[in-house]
Amino acid sequence: MTVNVAIIGASGYTGAELLRLLACHPKINLVGAYGMKNTGKKVSEIHPHLRDIIDLTIEEPNCEKIVKKADVVFTATPHGVAMKLVPGLLRENTKVIDLSADYRFDDVKIFEKYYVKHESPELKGVYGLPELYRKEIKLARLVANPGCFPTAALLGLAPLVKKKLIDLEHIIIDAKTGTSGAGAIPTESTHHPVAGANVAAYKATTHRHAPEIDQELSKLAGQEVKAHFTPHLLPLIRGILSTAHVFLKKPMTNSELLEIYREFYRDEPFVRVREELPQVNYVVGSNYCDIGLENEADGNRAVIVTVIDNLVKGASGQAIQNMNIMLGFEETDGLRGPALRP
Amino acid sequence: MTVNVAIIGASGYTGAELLRLLACHPKINLVGAYGMKNTGKKVSEIHPHLRDIIDLTIEEPNCEKIVKKADVVFTATPHGVAMKLVPGLLRENTKVIDLSADYRFDDVKIFEKYYVKHESPELKGVYGLPELYRKEIKLARLVANPGCFPTAALLGLAPLVKKKLIDLEHIIIDAKTGTSGAGAIPTESTHHPVAGANVAAYKATTHRHAPEIDQELSKLAGQEVKAHFTPHLLPLIRGILSTAHVFLKKPMTNSELLEIYREFYRDEPFVRVREELPQVNYVVGSNYCDIGLENEADGNRAVIVTVIDNLVKGASGQAIQNMNIMLGFEETDGLRGPALRP
Amino acid sequence: MTVNVAIIGASGYTGAELLRLLACHPKINLVGAYGMKNTGKKVSEIHPHLRDIIDLTIEEPNCEKIVKKADVVFTATPHGVAMKLVPGLLRENTKVIDLSADYRFDDVKIFEKYYVKHESPELKGVYGLPELYRKEIKLARLVANPGCFPTAALLGLAPLVKKKLIDLEHIIIDAKTGTSGAGAIPTESTHHPVAGANVAAYKATTHRHAPEIDQELSKLAGQEVKAHFTPHLLPLIRGILSTAHVFLKKPMTNSELLEIYREFYRDEPFVRVREELPQVNYVVGSNYCDIGLENEADGNRAVIVTVIDNLVKGASGQAIQNMNIMLGFEETDGLRGPALRP
């Protein structure tokens, strides 16, 4: 059985990454690439690395037609766009994986505070972090693929927050990302002469991934959690390194902590708990999330370091992992490629 | 049928890249990783991105034992090492693909001038550039995988040199490479504070890839050719962009030139002749070689630009392409992954 | 005596670099910063590194007012803008140094072929390469500051072309530049995710710095010269490395060649002829132009490598050097800072 797959939002970086990864997926058939920009152009004109690999032309999205062709649709559109399309896509038997923020929030008011007015608030997506919601994803028709920073932050904190081993009032998440997270449209802060030898904190206390992180940490803890999240932009194209600084309720050794992580992620195909602190280039190009940690000899702080490729585990790879789960495929189908290192 | 494959030289970058690519090859079984360094260590200790993917320990190479386990052996060793091992490896029915320079030269004297004294000069390898020697590779037991710069330079020049359309006395090859070409051992010129925002020409007239290029251009032309080759080191990890500046014997249009390239590479799975000048990030992470060109409106010079990933088409990917040909596999098996862009 | 200086085009990178360098110039007084963009904003809002150093507000340029305040005006405007302003600026006793291409060409038709229609073709600038035109600059009221690529290419080739030691039909200039040369306005090709790990040839045979190079080489040779110029964009912010590949009319040794360069540049304060091939980081941040060379043992090709900082010796530093000459200052005033390395 081959499943027909379409992508809406084929011009952006997450669209390109879906195409790159799906080009090697053994069980699917790409039937359409859609977008509001670049319609009429070949995918490979916009994404020259896909020349001779993807032979689709970008078309304007028409949901009625798309659902006739596609069993699964990825919406890799800017925030606020999927909410207009998804109701139409779900009318038929299609399954939808939305890579935007549109369906990530349990409380539509929080979404609307940080993004825009919601146009299909009645629809609920399953939060597509397989390590926490695999069972729900299996049954879902609409999966809300997590943000890149939340993916890294949540996988790094879930074991400790779930077991309530840390002080929930003093969680600091200091994240570092490459510039591809800012998308394909040139801006001053990603202009190479500015970004190429620079580091900058941005939206240091107001980033919209913060409420997404808080929502999931709160569910894990069974109580309201407000973490403190600050992202930084680095002279790097791909990759997120997320450093969580936490205070342990009672002193623990490194090996006790590691054992908790190993146990928590024992059967996970894409989480590697490591003895050493992982580096971004352990995972770039792959769907892996690597986690390592260290705690202070005489203190009670632990540092948990998580790395992902923001476009793979932080977006398109995780979306395909969700698709694999929804369709009953091997969860690793099309996602087994190791990182590109060096 | 699964073929058993071993790698000698597993600690270096071409060794790591063989492991990365072979980990996803559908028809082979990795049976051994060997090296003089890091013996006794897990492959994934040296190459942390391969954790949970490659579960081999690096052993000291013993040819007798290796040939009992392996149908194919890759020697990804420093120049001068394979020449000691290959005679032992060929004693059984094993096939060998050598990624070093040891068997690339028809004339051992030229090898010895640029490298070291040869210890098995009686053995001859087939020059492993499939676009020129596919038939010979199919029958070979020993393939000498080309150098990274020669791969880029030769694929860019072969059509014009073979058809003798250019002045053979004035061929300039100005090549630009990333730092991974220098290998895994730290040196001053690849120290990040030195290399991270720098450009340097090196061995501007004496690089040892020059005689390798000349050997193959001469065979293509049917006469002795001496091209002028100058490499540059860039603040880039992977990728080679090779700019050939040539003088046409008689004026031709861009489309006439392009047509010659399209014809020459019509059935090649890994050469993409493009209308525009290709950029390094069209191919990094993939086995593609992209070629584009431009000639002067009023002049007779043409500029041919070739890009490859130095570790893939310039080394380990091409070695696997050669293996696929030698074993009668699909030539693209394990090599269909597109470039990682952005 | 303090000289009053104004800058038109204060928002761009060459404007910023003029401000950075003039801030430390011992004999001038900055009296105005002008531009069509960002009028009403503080210079330090646009160029945050100049906070507390330059306390000027960007004003719309009014030539009548400017010439009343300023003894010297730098026009660091886009091509086609200075030609509208300079006639007004020269009406008083002001001296003008134009960093655009508007007054670089002896033949206005060539300018108009590559740029736009000229609006003040009757005005002639002195070509502001002090190493070739110091005497004329001393007397000039309008200096046309050279392009960045021509500065590097001409300083690298002048000694050999002037002495006619090379085959003038086969001069290849393969140049590599950082992204700051593309200016301050974000574009796709300088978007960090695209440019940050890439190399690209561009305008491989049609760059508008080519006719500028040809004009000056022709004057040096006393005959028409058409060099072959191809630029490349690198993942680097500042710096140009220009590789000239030339064919010697008769074989010469490295030391004979070097001696010619040493003699030619004997009294030049900003040209360093080196024994080794210079690298970009020898000069970035400084006004130096470093030159090195190598010729083929058995051949007749020589490789001449020239490095400059494109924003300093390739633009604003050279403009200040010209100002120093025009005003009778020490030529090195305000320009003695070494490169920033590492």
Place this chain on the structure above:
Amino acid sequence: MTVNVAIIGASGYTGAELLRLLACHPKINLVGAYGMKNTGKKVSEIHPHLRDIIDLTIEEPNCEKIVKKADVVFTATPHGVAMKLVPGLLRENTKVIDLSADYRFDDVKIFEKYYVKHESPELKGVYGLPELYRKEIKLARLVANPGCFPTAALLGLAPLVKKKLIDLEHIIIDAKTGTSGAGAIPTESTHHPVAGANVAAYKATTHRHAPEIDQELSKLAGQEVKAHFTPHLLPLIRGILSTAHVFLKKPMTNSELLEIYREFYRDEPFVRVREELPQVNYVVGSNYCDIGLENEADGNRAVIVTVIDNLVKGASGQAIQNMNIMLGFEETDGLRGPALRP
């Protein structure tokens, strides 16, 4: 009056940076460059950007001879070396500024825990952070120049810690540094193919700059403070961005916080308190320390971002600032150059 200055440790990056900056200092005369490595070589052979600028040869350090020539000596040696030389240097009337850690600690036991056994523990240096210890530096004969991370961290935290406005138990300092901080000797972690597109936390809870930070914070607070310090290595050559995450004892607005910083640093020539969060490229190449901050709307956390050039304000620039103070020069002499941006 010209002061004679010598540098011990001329081969390293802080040595090179002293030479770069002192080359333009108006009131000193460089009389000697010393080191254990590269003795007999020209400074400009090791630091090619200093060619034609510094004409000294590196000599083996002989304290007796040095103190006869030099009024001021900078020891830019590895940790553990200055302690052997400084007693000899102080025997005459020489003033010494030590850039290593040897004299930074009030309690020699802490030094010995993190570094090596001290060989001249009886000598005490003044901690050379002018913003905190200007008066003491003025009178000192031995100044212990602060570490790069402590400089950034302390300037960012001093106003709040001194006024005890924050919870001293939960201070997180998450610092990001370029690779030049690791020094001139190539290592695996600074090998370009490894470091060029990577981020890594290192010594996440055990870095030896932590006790130095704690010593000074404790003195500021008048009670023992243990901050939580974690450094990260970025694909950047120069620059530190230090992010302090602190919890306010009582809610304050951004402008209240800013006002405290402005007041604290009102007369400081090298600290710029900014409205926006500063970025690394605002200061690279200069002696400035830029500080900005943001606090959470509904929370009690503030984020304080500090940026410096690790080799200038974080090492050699600050050392010269200290020299200027010790000698009664203008504090900004030789240090007025703005950052190199872009």
